[in-house]
Amino acid sequence: MKSEHLPIIEVKDLYVNFYTYAGVVKAIDGVSFTIYRGETYCLVGETGCGKSVTAKSLTKLIRPPGRIEKGQVLYYREPGKEPIDLLGLSEEELRRIRGAEISYIFQDPSASLDPLYNIGYQISETMYDHGLISSIKEGFLKAVDILKSVLMPDPETRVKNYPHELSGGMKQRAVIGISLSNNPRLVIADEPTTALDATVQDQIMDLLKKLKKEKNLTVLLITHNMGLVADMCDRVAVMYAGRIVEEADIYELFKNPLHPYTKALLKAVPNPVKKIDKLESIPGTVPNLIYPPPGCRFHPRCQYAMEKCKSERPPEIWVSSTHRVSCWLYS
Amino acid sequence: MKCMSTPLVKVVDLKKYFPVKGIFFTKGYVKAVDGVNFEIYKGKTLGLVGESGCGKTTVGKLVLRLLKPTSGKALFEGKDIFKLRGKELKEFRKKAQMVFQDPYSSLNPRMTIFDTIYEPIKIYKIKVSDPEKFVVELLYRVGLNESHLYRYPHEFSGGQRQRIAIARILALNPEFIVLDEPTSALDVSVQAQILNLLKDLQKKMDLTYLFISHDLGVVRYMSDYIAVMYLGQIVEYGPAEEVFEKPLHPYTKALFSAIPIPDPEITRKREKLRVPGEPPSPINPPSGCRFHPRCPFRQEICNREEPEFIEYEKGHYVKCHLYSRK
Numbered sequence: 169m170k171s172e173h174l175p176i177i178e179v180k181d182l183y184v185n186f187y188t189y190a191g192v193v194k195a196i197d198g199v200s201f202t203i204y205r206g207e208t209y210c211l212v213g214e215t216g217c218g219k220s221v222t223a224k225s226l227t228k229l230i231r232p233p234g235r236i237e238k239g240q241v242l243y244y245r246e247p248g249k250e251p252i253d254l255l256g257l258s259e260e261e262l263r264r265i266r267g268a269e270i271s272y273i274f275q276d277p278s279a280s281l282d283p284l285y286n287i288g289y290q291i292s293e294t295m296y297d298h299g300l301i302s303s304i305k306e307g308f309l310k311a312v313d314i315l316k317s318v319l320m321p322d323p324e325t326r327v328k329n330y331p332h333e334l335s336g337g338m339k340q341r342a343v344i345g346i347s348l349s350n351n352p353r354l355v356i357a358d359e360p361t362t363a364l365d366a367t368v369q370d371q372i373m374d375l376l377k378k379l380k381k382e383k384n385l386t387v388l389l390i391t392h393n394m395g396l397v398a399d400m401c402d403r404v405a406v407m408y409a410g411r412i413v414e415e416a417d418i419y420e421l422f423k424n425p426l427h428p429y430t431k432a433l434l435k436a437v438p439n440p441v442k443k444i445d446k447l448e449s450i451p452g453t454v455p456n457l458i459y460p461p462p463g464c465r466f467h468p469r470c471q472y473a474m475e476k477c478k479s480e481r482p483p484e485i486w487v488s489s490t491h492r493v494s495c496w497l498y499s
Numbered sequence: 500m501k502c503m504s505t506p507l508v509k510v511v512d513l514k515k516y517f518p519v520k521g522i523f524f525t526k527g528y529v530k531a532v533d534g535v536n537f538e539i540y541k542g543k544t545l546g547l548v549g550e551s552g553c554g555k556t557t558v559g560k561l562v563l564r565l566l567k568p569t570s571g572k573a574l575f576e577g578k579d580i581f582k583l584r585g586k587e588l589k590e591f592r593k594k595a596q597m598v599f600q601d602p603y604s605s606l607n608p609r610m611t612i613f614d615t616i617y618e619p620i621k622i623y624k625i626k627v628s629d630p631e632k633f634v635v636e637l638l639y640r641v642g643l644n645e646s647h648l649y650r651y652p653h654e655f656s657g658g659q660r661q662r663i664a665i666a667r668i669l670a671l672n673p674e675f676i677v678l679d680e681p682t683s684a685l686d687v688s689v690q691a692q693i694l695n696l697l698k699d700l701q702k703k704m705d706l707t708y709l710f711i712s713h714d715l716g717v718v719r720y721m722s723d724y725i726a727v728m729y730l731g732q733i734v735e736y737g738p739a740e741e742v743f744e745k746p747l748h749p750y751t752k753a754l755f756s757a758i759p760i761p762d763p764e765i766t767r768k769r770e771k772l773r774v775p776g777e778p779p780s781p782i783n784p785p786s787g788c789r790f791h792p793r794c795p796f797r798q799e800i801c802n803r804e805e806p807e808f809i810e811y812e813k814g815h816y817v818k819c820h821l822y823s824r825k
Contacts, residue, residue, distance in 0.1 A: 214686040321776075335777050365550040366713065368777055370757035392687070395759030399766045418763050436691040437761045438716030443740065447720060449691030453656045 174247045176354055176386050177203040177226065182239035184221055184230060191458040195221045195234070197410040197465075200484075203354070205247060208380065208387040210418075212397050213407035214433075216454055219390045222407070223356050226388075227254060227266045245269070245353075268298040271347035275359040277339035281331040287311070287342045288327035295349050314345040317382075319375055337368035341375070348379060356388045361396070373400060394437045398422060403490070406430045409455055409465040416491040426493040428470045464496065472497055505577060506538035507707050508562060508675060513571035515557050519782060530781050531557040533731040534571075536808065539724070541674075544701070544708040546722030546739065548715060548754070550778055554731040555711045559677040562709065563595050564588075575675070593623060596668035600680040602660035606652040612638075613648045616667045623671065637666040641696060658689035662696065669700070677709045682717060694720060715758050719743055727751045730781055730789040733808070737815035747817040750774075750790045788820065796821055 184196035196218045203209040211219040224230055226241050242251035243265070254262065266272075274280050282290060291314055292307020301307050308327060315323035318341040331339055340360065347355060357376065361369035373396065380387055389400055397404055398418065405415040406427065414427040425431045435448040452469040455461055461468050467477040474496060482494045513535045516528035531554045539545045547555045560566045562573050564580050572579050575591060583591050599605040606615060616634045620627055627633045635645045641662040652660055661681060668676065678697065682690040694717065700706060710721050718725065718739075725742040727735040727750065735748040746752045749772065756771040774793045779785060785792050791801040800820050808818045 214688060337777050365777070366715075366754055366757045367550065367774055370759075370771075370773070371775075373759070374773070393759065394687070394761035395766065398761050398763040399759040422761075422763050433687060434761065436687050438691075438694070438714070438720040439761055440715040440719050440743070440755065440758050441760050441765065444720055447691040447695055449695055450688035451692075453658060453689060454686065 174205045174244070175202045175242075176205045176244050177388075178240075178242040178244075178251065179222070179226070180240040180242065182222065182225060182241070183237040184218075184225055185235055185237055187233040187235065188458075193457045194460055195410050195457060196225065197460070199239075199407075199410070199412055201405055201412060201415060203386060203388060205386055206384055207402040208389055208400055210389045210391065210397050210401035210404040211407055212391055212394065212404055214392060214454060216409075216457070217407040218410040219392075219407050220358055223272075223358050223388060223390050225255075226356065227270055228257075228259075228262055229266075229272075243270075264298070267294055267347075267352075268350040269352055270354045270356065271350065271352040273340075273344055273347050273355065273357040273360045276363050277336060277343045278331060278363075280343045281339060283331050286328050286330050287315070287334070291315075291327075291342070291346050291349050294346050298350050300350055310349075311345070314349055315342070317379070318342070318345045318348070320345070336364050337371060340364060340368075340372055344372070344375065344379070348383070348385075351383065352385070354386045354388065356390070358390045359392070360389075362391075362393075369396075376400070394434065406433070409460060410457060411465060411494065413466065413495070414491075414493045420488075420491055424491075426487065426491070426498060427466075427495050428472050428497075429466050464494075506574075507541045507576060508539040508709070509574040510535055510537050510558075510562060511572040511574070512536060513558070513561055513573060514569045515554075515561055515566060516569045527782050530731050530784060532561065532568075533784075535728075535731075535733050537724075537726050537733065537736060539675075539707055539709060541707055542701070542705045543723040544710050544721055546718035546725045547709060547711045547728060548713060548718050548725065549728035550713060550754075552778060552781065553728040554781070555713075555728050556679055558728070559597070559679050559709060559711050563597055563677055564591070565597075589623075593671050594673055595675045595677070596671065596673040597677045597679065598661070598664055598668065598681045601684050602657055602664055603652075603684070605664050606660055608652050611649045611651055612663055615652075615663065616670055619667065619670050625671075634666075634670075637669055640669060640700070641666045642692075656689070657685050658692060661685065661693050665693075665696070665700070669704075672704075673706070675707045675709070677711070679711045680713070681710075683712065683714065690717070697721070715755065727754065730778060730784050732789060732818065733816075734790065734818045735816065736808075737812075741812075741815050745815075747811060747815070747822060748790075748819050749794050749796050749821070753793075788818075 180200050182196050182199045186193040186195055199222055213219050225236055230236055241254040243254050244251045288308045288311040291311040292304045295301045295307050296304055311327050312323050315326055320326050320341050361372050401418050404418055404421050405412045408429050414430045425434055432450045450469055463479045464477045464482050467473040476496050482496045484492050484494050485498045486492045515532040516530050518525045519527045549555050561568055613634050616637055617630055643662055682693050712718050722739045725739045726733045729750050735751045746755055752772045753774040760766040776793050787802040787804055788806050791797045806818050806820045808816055811817050811822045
């Protein structure tokens, strides 16, 4: 990867808490990672591990009772130039970046679209707001081109359709169209195909790959599906209970997983192309993050847990230039 | 092998149409299940796969007589379940059970775990000398213990709730269980626990499963036989290993190649059969073969004639014009 040295986003030591009636949920607990230009970076993990919260924190989309406690999100607008800290910007400044330079694709396309406006208007609105076009009318013409680029069947008719007239796959295509309408530099796709069927998911993923190549996008993909990770990503970070436990190049991670959680997770996924006699499961369940376990958050479920794991947080250990793991086994 | 001679469950040309009501009269029918045939042998698992809306859950409900069919038969131990009455029906209800997808809505939030699991025993007036001991034994069988006895569902995680739901049906010593996406609401690490539990129970108690899922990895792991559904019809049926290794129907091939495989080396290099579009509405399904508008191998005959469900190889059935009768 030639863009290896040109980061676009650098997250440093991010902490996010949610202040609920039951107590303070420590949802993100010291997460750091870097996304390089032109790559697909992936955050993978189970429900509640904080992958969506991390994605939303990048542009301060966290609403109360959530609060970003600490950390930096450095955004390198132009390669090699001074970065800006997104968390230090005002809401007004962030609005200009959100949707224009950094855009989102969310899980449920029916929730992302407004049922009262047609697709053409919704695509135009985003461009109009960010000053790309001077009138909504002009936007409709552009919207047809955008729908063509996301391979929407019959775009001239669809541009006048309302969301309820489209199928799930078509809605997600429209949402992708909206998020790409301003030529963003970074697209954050948060479980973009979880609500879709297998054959449609495959179509949407092919589309994302194609668009990424055409427009030289950087993609942050968030998913719980190990298959998608294997199919789409260049580098991947595995999250568990609000922390990144392992980060590696995609081939490296699947060939040589180091963290006990990653190992167990890969073995727990039933593979459709292999005959498996016995799936290995991870005992126990994901901890409650109001009272997270001390030390390594995985230790109550870890078969290699040592005394040290119960009290001290494992450091980040770089086992190679592209592979880091947070586990006492490797110190 | 004597049990192989007669199947425990046999479904013959089962149909279920749901009416779509207009203001004055019925506007049409949703053909949710349209002529389904299959058999399940004792102690075996049939995996039913398909995309959302293909009718898999409706099939599951029909074979338990939770819905009345439009036409067709479902035989349990050789008797048509839709003709059962009185005592026989009660006996069938006891032997055939269901585990639902969402363990958050299938347990009553106001009943303790003891009450939940003991309720079927009360309904069937089964004599149990020590109810508490009886329930604790069931809890142990599904990997829980006596400390959970008097707690309420909200105190449990999704995986534990699914265990409770399983313990509840085990109370009646069932023979046949319909598992409707039992792990799709759960995380991967917990999913593996539940799948292994179900497999263990099957071995120990000689249970027969109808396993409904859209996750092909899970179905392959669980099933002895596979039926692939598309728009209310079974398009391919056969032994699991054979269907996975040598899929015949274009839809099965497309479905299999659409699933990303958790291994970057394999998933990026394999050849895919891509199909355009999305499943059409089951209200007015396409003429002829229902898959023809999306099929890359479509011939002229496909939109005129509905293909027959033929045995292409021994035990491996397919519904497609590409495979003529041998």
